[in-house]
Amino acid sequence: xxxxxxxxxxxxxSVTLCGVYDIDPNKAKESGIMTCQxxxxxxxxxxxxxxxxxxxxxxxxxxxxxxxxxPVFVEKPLCRTVEEADEIVxxxxxxxxxxxxxxxxxxxxxxxxxxxxxxxxxxxxxAIARITRCSKFPKASNNWFNSREKxxxxxxDLMIHDIDFLIWCFGDVERVYARDIxxxxxxxxxxxxxxxxxxxxxxxxxxxxxxxxxxxxxxVEVAGTGGLVSYDxxxxxxxxxxxxxxxxxxxxxxxxxxxxMEIREFVEYVLNNKVPRITLHDAYEALKVSLAALExxxxxxxxxxxxxxxxxx
Amino acid sequence: xxxxxxHARGYSxxxxxxxxxxxxxxxxxxxxxxxxxxxxxxxxxxxxxKKFFAEKLDGxxxxxENSKHLAMAEAAARAKVHILCEKPISVNMKSANKxxxxxxxxxxxxxxxxxxxxxxxxxxxxxxxxxxxxxxxLAIKATNHGSLPGGWFTQKxxxxxxxxxxxxxxxxxxxxxxxRSEVRTVYAELxxxxxxxxxxxxxxxxxxxxxxxxxxxxxxxxxxxxxxVWGDVTIDIIGEKxxxxxxxxxxxxxxxxxxxxxxxxxxxxxNADLGLVxxxxxxxxxxxxxxxxxxxxIKAMExxxxxxxxxxxxxxxNLPL
Numbered sequence: 001x002x003x004x005x006x007x008x009x010x011x012x013x014s015v016t017l018c019g020v021y022d023i024d025p026n027k028a029k030e031s032g033i034m035t036c037q038x039x040x041x042x043x044x045x046x047x048x049x050x051x052x053x054x055x056x057x058x059x060x061x062x063x064x065x066x067x068x069x070x071p072v073f074v075e076k077p078l079c080r081t082v083e084e085a086d087e088i089v090x091x092x093x094x095x096x097x098x099x100x101x102x103x104x105x106x107x108x109x110x111x112x113x114x115x116x117x118x119x120x121x122x123x124x125x126x127a128i129a130r131i132t133r134c135s136k137f138p139k140a141s142n143n144w145f146n147s148r149e150k151x152x153x154x155x156x157d158l159m160i161h162d163i164d165f166l167i168w169c170f171g172d173v174e175r176v177y178a179r180d181i182x183x184x185x186x187x188x189x190x191x192x193x194x195x196x197x198x199x200x201x202x203x204x205x206x207x208x209x210x211x212x213x214x215x216x217x218x219x220v221e222v223a224g225t226g227g228l229v230s231y232d233x234x235x236x237x238x239x240x241x242x243x244x245x246x247x248x249x250x251x252x253x254x255x256x257x258x259x260x261m262e263i264r265e266f267v268e269y270v271l272n273n274k275v276p277r278i279t280l281h282d283a284y285e286a287l288k289v290s291l292a293a294l295e296x297x298x299x300x301x302x303x304x305x306x307x308x309x310x311x312x313x
Numbered sequence: 314x315x316x317x318x319x320h321a322r323g324y325s326x327x328x329x330x331x332x333x334x335x336x337x338x339x340x341x342x343x344x345x346x347x348x349x350x351x352x353x354x355x356x357x358x359x360x361x362x363k364k365f366f367a368e369k370l371d372g373x374x375x376x377x378e379n380s381k382h383l384a385m386a387e388a389a390a391r392a393k394v395h396i397l398c399e400k401p402i403s404v405n406m407k408s409a410n411k412x413x414x415x416x417x418x419x420x421x422x423x424x425x426x427x428x429x430x431x432x433x434x435x436x437x438x439x440x441x442x443x444x445x446x447x448x449x450x451l452a453i454k455a456t457n458h459g460s461l462p463g464g465w466f467t468q469k470x471x472x473x474x475x476x477x478x479x480x481x482x483x484x485x486x487x488x489x490x491x492x493r494s495e496v497r498t499v500y501a502e503l504x505x506x507x508x509x510x511x512x513x514x515x516x517x518x519x520x521x522x523x524x525x526x527x528x529x530x531x532x533x534x535x536x537x538x539x540x541x542v543w544g545d546v547t548i549d550i551i552g553e554k555x556x557x558x559x560x561x562x563x564x565x566x567x568x569x570x571x572x573x574x575x576x577x578x579x580x581x582x583x584n585a586d587l588g589l590v591x592x593x594x595x596x597x598x599x600x601x602x603x604x605x606x607x608x609x610x611i612k613a614m615e616x617x618x619x620x621x622x623x624x625x626x627x628x629x630x631n632l633p634l
Binding site: 125127128130175177179181184186189191193195197201203205207209211212213214223224225226227228300301302 | 451452454456498500502503504506507508509514515516517519521527528529531533535536537539540549551553555556627628629
């Protein structure tokens, strides 16, 4: 995701890319700009920080950025544990820091359209939702996604996208029940199913997979008292380019893609105080529900979400 | 016996199309409906069970309200007539067990109508599973969506339950059949929030099999009136070496009919009902053991009953009940 965010920042007119740090210096050099051996040095040099390191290292970099009074954009999830999240939130409040988490699904036009259709009353009162996100196993430095300790597996890294989206649509979660294949200890494969019950009464079924070698597929469906809305990434694309060898690329070209949109909103948040559509509070809630799902996997029982403190912006 | 369940019409048509079966007649406790159906299919209508069973019948298909399955099955068993009973087998464990007992005591064969076992994509999926092509099964995600059936389906005293009772059993039977393993635990979230009735119309089940595979199933009546199809049966099987996706009713053509006013789909897939009824006829002719037994019917219904208990207690329920 670091590369993606790098490209997205490049497109924002008011931003100049200052430098890159990576644990692997050669990878950092691919950017073609200044690189640092020491992340603290980079944080001092830049005005805004983007963190796309393994999940279990987010906290330390976020806190360093906040302490240096630098706004920070961090790839989702916010961090690895609730304790880390509490510390980040506390520190962010203390320093009045701007922290935005890259829950990019909110920036996909098709998902925004689903939410708007629900808000417009197309399904009446929402009752039951199904949401799916399937892909092959992600590639990353040192294969860190394969480590539960670092990434939290497919629930914390992938399902959290849809958990956030559903919270955006339906509000607070009451309880969660989930299972994954973690106990099988199969390398480079993960798969999870979950049921969320929202305080509003909505029941949602979630599937997150790193076991779909056949390629990416995302789907969402919401049914209610008056109708149903759905989206499937396999819907016909507006553009398909087919090659002589039979390989084809399907695409829905857009002027600004979701990643670019979220980075632009982050910059607008920093420069103009315009609150982005994903707040730190939202990211905190999505993390809490995702970790409750992991807890349910462990306990093999439904887990009730704690009330938590009242959120003060 | 009885055309309360809409599947009765389909099975009747099948009987007419099976050369070595004779559609001898029908009984219905709703005489007006019975007479109409008898006219439609060109067979004799019997207004009492006594007259019906006085005929020399070999088999009977029971398509009454779920709550009447037991009484009709008992009547058939007394008359030594083999039974194909619409799903779910009954409305509770006690009456279902009684049905099994009466069949075994009288030596009557009891088969449960799970036509999905006769869908070619489903049968092929089972063969692919058995071939070991996708390795060990890890997890399964399934749906059996429908639209609101109305009538007695939404009255608990006749149906025994709503969407969860109606639509849990088909896929549960298929998964048991695929894996030769029983459901060990069930968890469910369910509600009656779509149709504003006093019966469950939506929800999702989460169950685990004795072989360790976990699965979810959405049996909701969540398809609105404007939806282009009645519903679906989908099964995604995640294996160690690959996945299988079944979308059993995806074989459709699109129809845009101004008289209907909305997009509709018409199926062009195989007739699974025909496979089911043929199998039942062959069971009688060749004195076979039922391909889908009363026990299969009980084990599928038990998962639905477990789901109701789970939702009431908000916890995971261990099976058998």
